[in-house]
Amino acid sequence: xxxxxxxxxxxxxxxxxxxxxxxxxxxxxxxxxxxxxxxxxxxxxxxxxxxxxxxxxxxxxxxxxxxxxxxxxxxxxxxxxxxxxxxxxxxxxxxxxxxxxxxxxxxxxxxxxxxxxxxxxxxxxxxxxxxxxxxxxxxxxxxxxxxxxxxxxxxxxxxxxxxxxxxxxxxxxxxxxxxxxxxxxxxxxxxxxxxxxxxxxxxxxxxxxxxxxxxxxxxxxxxxxxxxxxxxxxxxxxxxxxxxxxxxxxxxxxxxxxxxxxxxxxxxxxxxxxxxxxxxxxxxxxxxxxxxxxxxxxxxxxxxxxxxxxxxxxxxxxxxxxxxxxxxxxxxxxxxxxxxxxxxxxxxxxxxxxxxxxxxxxxxxxxxxxxxxxxxxxxxxxxxxxxxxxxxxxxxxxxxxxxxxxxxxxxxxxxxxxxxxxxxxxxxxxxxxxxxxxxxxxxxxxxxxxxxxxxxxxxxxxxxxxxxxxxxxxx
Amino acid sequence: xxxxxxxxxxxxxxxxxxxxxxxxxxxxxxxxxxxxxxxxxxxxxxxxxxxxxxxxxxxxxxxxxxxxxxxxxxxxxxxxxxxxxxxxxxxxxxxxxxxxxxxxxxxxxxxxxxxxxxxxxxxxxxxxxxxxxxxxxxxxxxxxxxxxxxxxxxxxxxxxxxxxxxxxxxxxxxxxxxxxxxxxxxxxxxxxxxxxxxxxxxxxxxxxxxxxxxxxxxxxxxxxxxxxxxxxxxxxxxxxxxxxxxxxxxxxxxxxxxxxxxxxxxxxxxxxxxxxxxxxxxxxxxxxxxxxxxxxxxxxxxxxxxxxxxxxxxxxxxxxxxxxxxxxxxxxxxxxxxxxxxxxxxxxxxxxxxxxxxxxxxxxxxxxxxxxxxxxxxxxxxxxxxxxxxxxxxxxxxxxxxxxxxxxxxxxxxxxxxxxxxxxxxxxxxxxxxxxxxxxxxxxxxxxxxxxxxxxxxxxxxxxxxxxxxxxxxxxxxxxxxxxxxxxxxxxxxxxxxxxxxxxxxxxxxxxxxxxxxxxxxx
Numbered sequence: 001x002x003x004x005x006x007x008x009x010x011x012x013x014x015x016x017x018x019x020x021x022x023x024x025x026x027x028x029x030x031x032x033x034x035x036x037x038x039x040x041x042x043x044x045x046x047x048x049x050x051x052x053x054x055x056x057x058x059x060x061x062x063x064x065x066x067x068x069x070x071x072x073x074x075x076x077x078x079x080x081x082x083x084x085x086x087x088x089x090x091x092x093x094x095x096x097x098x099x100x101x102x103x104x105x106x107x108x109x110x111x112x113x114x115x116x117x118x119x120x121x122x123x124x125x126x127x128x129x130x131x132x133x134x135x136x137x138x139x140x141x142x143x144x145x146x147x148x149x150x151x152x153x154x155x156x157x158x159x160x161x162x163x164x165x166x167x168x169x170x171x172x173x174x175x176x177x178x179x180x181x182x183x184x185x186x187x188x189x190x191x192x193x194x195x196x197x198x199x200x201x202x203x204x205x206x207x208x209x210x211x212x213x214x215x216x217x218x219x220x221x222x223x224x225x226x227x228x229x230x231x232x233x234x235x236x237x238x239x240x241x242x243x244x245x246x247x248x249x250x251x252x253x254x255x256x257x258x259x260x261x262x263x264x265x266x267x268x269x270x271x272x273x274x275x276x277x278x279x280x281x282x283x284x285x286x287x288x289x290x291x292x293x294x295x296x297x298x299x300x301x302x303x304x305x306x307x308x309x310x311x312x313x314x315x316x317x318x319x320x321x322x323x324x325x326x327x328x329x330x331x332x333x334x335x336x337x338x339x340x341x342x343x344x345x346x347x348x349x350x351x352x353x354x355x356x357x358x359x360x361x362x363x364x365x366x367x368x369x370x371x372x373x374x375x376x377x378x379x380x381x382x383x384x385x386x387x388x389x390x391x392x393x394x395x396x397x398x399x400x401x402x403x404x405x406x407x408x409x410x411x412x413x414x415x416x417x418x419x420x421x422x423x424x425x426x427x428x429x430x431x432x433x434x435x436x437x438x439x440x441x442x443x444x445x446x447x448x449x450x451x452x453x454x455x456x457x458x459x460x461x462x463x464x465x466x467x468x469x470x471x472x473x474x475x
Numbered sequence: 476x477x478x479x480x481x482x483x484x485x486x487x488x489x490x491x492x493x494x495x496x497x498x499x500x501x502x503x504x505x506x507x508x509x510x511x512x513x514x515x516x517x518x519x520x521x522x523x524x525x526x527x528x529x530x531x532x533x534x535x536x537x538x539x540x541x542x543x544x545x546x547x548x549x550x551x552x553x554x555x556x557x558x559x560x561x562x563x564x565x566x567x568x569x570x571x572x573x574x575x576x577x578x579x580x581x582x583x584x585x586x587x588x589x590x591x592x593x594x595x596x597x598x599x600x601x602x603x604x605x606x607x608x609x610x611x612x613x614x615x616x617x618x619x620x621x622x623x624x625x626x627x628x629x630x631x632x633x634x635x636x637x638x639x640x641x642x643x644x645x646x647x648x649x650x651x652x653x654x655x656x657x658x659x660x661x662x663x664x665x666x667x668x669x670x671x672x673x674x675x676x677x678x679x680x681x682x683x684x685x686x687x688x689x690x691x692x693x694x695x696x697x698x699x700x701x702x703x704x705x706x707x708x709x710x711x712x713x714x715x716x717x718x719x720x721x722x723x724x725x726x727x728x729x730x731x732x733x734x735x736x737x738x739x740x741x742x743x744x745x746x747x748x749x750x751x752x753x754x755x756x757x758x759x760x761x762x763x764x765x766x767x768x769x770x771x772x773x774x775x776x777x778x779x780x781x782x783x784x785x786x787x788x789x790x791x792x793x794x795x796x797x798x799x800x801x802x803x804x805x806x807x808x809x810x811x812x813x814x815x816x817x818x819x820x821x822x823x824x825x826x827x828x829x830x831x832x833x834x835x836x837x838x839x840x841x842x843x844x845x846x847x848x849x850x851x852x853x854x855x856x857x858x859x860x861x862x863x864x865x866x867x868x869x870x871x872x873x874x875x876x877x878x879x880x881x882x883x884x885x886x887x888x889x890x891x892x893x894x895x896x897x898x899x900x901x902x903x904x905x906x907x908x909x910x911x912x913x914x915x916x917x918x919x920x921x922x923x924x925x926x927x928x929x930x931x932x933x934x935x936x937x938x939x940x941x942x943x944x945x946x947x948x949x950x951x952x953x954x955x956x957x958x959x960x961x962x963x964x965x966x967x968x969x970x971x972x973x974x975x976x977x978x979x980x981x982x983x984x985x986x987x988x989x990x991x992x993x994x995x996x997x998x
Binding site: 378468 | 505548549550588591616617618620621623624627628631632638639642643646647650651654655657658661662664665668
């Protein structure tokens with residue numbers, strides 16, 4: 001029955017190959033066929049994830065782990081990819097992006113993500129990371145006519161290669177010392193004296209640094225604003241959510257089993273706490289000064305990496321997964337609105353373009369306002385509950401100062417999210433960019449995100465219970 | 476009537492009826508301003524009618540929350556628990572009473588984007604009522620924070636020239652306080668779990684578990700900061716004049732009448748009962764700030780050139796007296812504070828309405844632009860005068876009862892603070908009567924003012940109910956005080972008890988909300 005365990009991954013890979021082949025051999029300019037194939041593959045993957053739920057968790061001698069954390073995150077990836085595809089159906093024709101290539105690469109990236117989160121073996125994780133990385137470099141550069149997109153791809157590729165090299169070097173150190181590639185290798189789980197050798201510590205440090213790079217945590221976040229800003233909008237939505245989720249899941253898998261009182265915890269908690277605080281403030285303070293919404297959201301995505309890292313430090317697995325689901329809806333929603341705002345050729349995402357949007361397109365503006373309020377963490381949206389759980393777990397773990405820093409960072413973020421809302425509703429601009437007819441796929445994506453945010457914010461009952469129960473036995 | 480009410484979730488209906496109205500309005504056509512106005516007014520009147528059911532069904536003998544409802548929501552103590560007791564009942568009524576009036580007052584003043592305006596007003600009403608009826612700290616916080624959003628839009632869209640600045644300042648100030656309170660809520664949540672082994676954020680449960688003194692101090696400071704910004708206590712008041720001056724009339728009315736009360740209510744409902752020791756330790760310092768606020772606000776009101784900022788500073792002064800009474804921690808003072816909260820809501824609401832009425836006619840709020848208005852608008856002048864005298868505490872009107880109760884209580888607690896507190900009478904008489912003389916009496920200032928018309932029926936419908944209530948409460952304060960008695964004695968019992976005394980879980984927490992439902996409805 002091992003083949004069923006691979007089914008989600010296989011269906012995504014099959015979908016990717018089909019999409020790419022269709023793109024190559026079918027002579028249709030719009031490539032909607034490829035996108036359809038990709039969406040069907042995602043649906044199949046979702047079905048197999050649901051089917052795999054009660055299965056026993058380990059396959060292939062423990063190389064592949066399909067526990068609740070892996071399955072929940074796979075679900076998140078499928079959701080993100082589906083939302084991104086829906087957005088792309090409207091956005092790709094406007095920017096002369098090849099939809100077939102986008103669909104294929106996107107599914108390849110999802111396959112990489114799935115591999116990353118479903119193993120406790122460093123080599124397998126690296127495999128997933130590289131599949132993800134190669135696909136995402138190409139995704140970032142899909143808008144070949146645009147120099148900013150090309151710059152994003154080049155930058156992402158260079159920096160990503162460095163991070164990949166860090167990972168491999170760390171891996172070599174760990175393996176060379178311990179002869180073991182599993183997460184547990186060399187990690188001291190007890191509180192006893194005689195810690196791990198320096199080489200293992202250095203190796204794990206390098207691996208964690210590479211993961212932090214993927215998550216866009218300060219001081220490894222410098223690439224993020226340019227890449228997020230330069231990549232095509234739906235791709236940005238994908239890059240700001242999915243790799244982050246995978247990196248955090250790996251970190252959580254590494255750190256969760258460690259007892260709070262252990263020496264390893266005494267080492268990583270202060271380091272990650274400083275990184276989290278730096279990330280939250282670096283992202284939020286830089287976002288304050290942005291005039292372009294896309295760049296503003298890029299910095300806000302960095303700040304959210306910081307909040308999510310607080311969840312890892314607090315060891316709050318359920319809270320982290322809930323945050324990721326909520327974040328998927330609110331961030332993808334905000335980018336979907338940006339996609340809806342873009343006209344042929346230009347993005348229309350400066351604050352000036354948005355002024356008066358509340359009059360010109362009341363529903364679009366209202367949706368963006370809800371997404372931004374959720375990102376800011378205002379109740380009763382999903383973003384508030386997500387922050388509530390994570391920060392509350394931090395306080396319960398005794399990290400009060402970290403929680404205080406996190407809420408103060410949220411206060412800073414309120415200033416710029418509300419600035420955008422203010423531009424939409426409190427400034428009048430009689431003439432704004434003329435928007436074409438709304439694409440039904442895009443409308444579907446926006447409505448899904450809106451429903452997700454309201455549902456998760458007001459009545460998250462089933463999902464919350466599911467996440468808590470699923471992760472309860474996973475420590 | 477009790478048979479009618481049995482089993483009906485009246486509190487939830489009162490809370491969420493406005494929200495339902497707002498959602499309904501969202502699907503209306505943008506252009507039909509008149510329909511939007513009418514629907515919003517009808518919904519808010521219906522809400523008020525439902526709130527009256529609460530008033531008539533309320534007994535208030537036990538001091539326990541009545542009409543209590545409970546439903547599990549997010550697990551781990553984050554539950555839906557609502558109900559009213561003597562402390563919250565009248566604030567709910569105040570919010571439900573003033574919202575239709577505020578809507579009616581903006582019938583003509585707001586002529587752009589009426590649909591959005593009506594939606595935000597109704598959402599604001601849900602937020603305000605929700606804060607007062609919450610019996611669970613999590614729910615309280617949700618409403619407390621969510622309510623900022625409609626107010627942000629109301630000031631930011633329909634406000635004056637510097638509206639965007641003012642509304643941002645309002646949001647950031649309030650958020651700063653409340654986010655630290657959020658961290659304190661986390662700590663409280665966890666401390667309760669450690670003490671008892673299960674989760675709860677029900678306010679009654681939390682008050683029953685004594686906290687370590689060190690923890691209490693920090694948590695009290697975090698809560699106090701959130702509430703002090705909202706009241707506002709000197710020196711955290713600087714957002715208030717900006718927000719008031721820029722807000723549209725309806726926004727000012729609700730801001731002054733209801734939103735400021737949330738700060739004082741927060742101290743009474745949460746700050747003092749949850750952290751009695753820390754509260755007792757900090758009461759002198761906070762009382763001094765309140766006293767400074769009384770005098771500072773009064774002096775600032777004397778020198779204002781703009782009528783709206785004059786009323787805004789008078790709010791700082793009056794809220795100072797209320798806070799002084801709250802921190803006196805005795806029966807008279809607390810009763811007085813509650814009563815005065817109601818009075819201040821009515822009188823300041825009326826004063827802002829009056830300023831709004833003048834502004835609609837002349838498009839200026841500067842005092843120097845007026846003079847001799849009484850000759851042109853005699854009815855208005857009369858109602859304006861009654862509102863002022865209520866605010867200044869003239870015997871026979873409601874303000875007098877509240878102030879005298881406050882003074883009795885404050886003097887009993889501390890003579891010096893009592894003397895400082897009494898200056899509010901002198902100061903408010905000075906700035907209000909001087910305002911009246913400059914605006915209403917003397918020769919007509921502006922020749923164009925000859926054409927000023929007196930109040931029309933709509934404006935009378937706004938002001939007269941408030942005036943009637945002022946007189947009624949001045950003559951029959953017992954109608955209110957009788958219902959608050961029970962809750963106030965219960966509250967003081969919690970606050971003044973030494974934490975070491977036999978304060979066990981069973982004693983203070985109501986023995987299951989189911990019983991208090993029957994207490995409230997079965998008669």
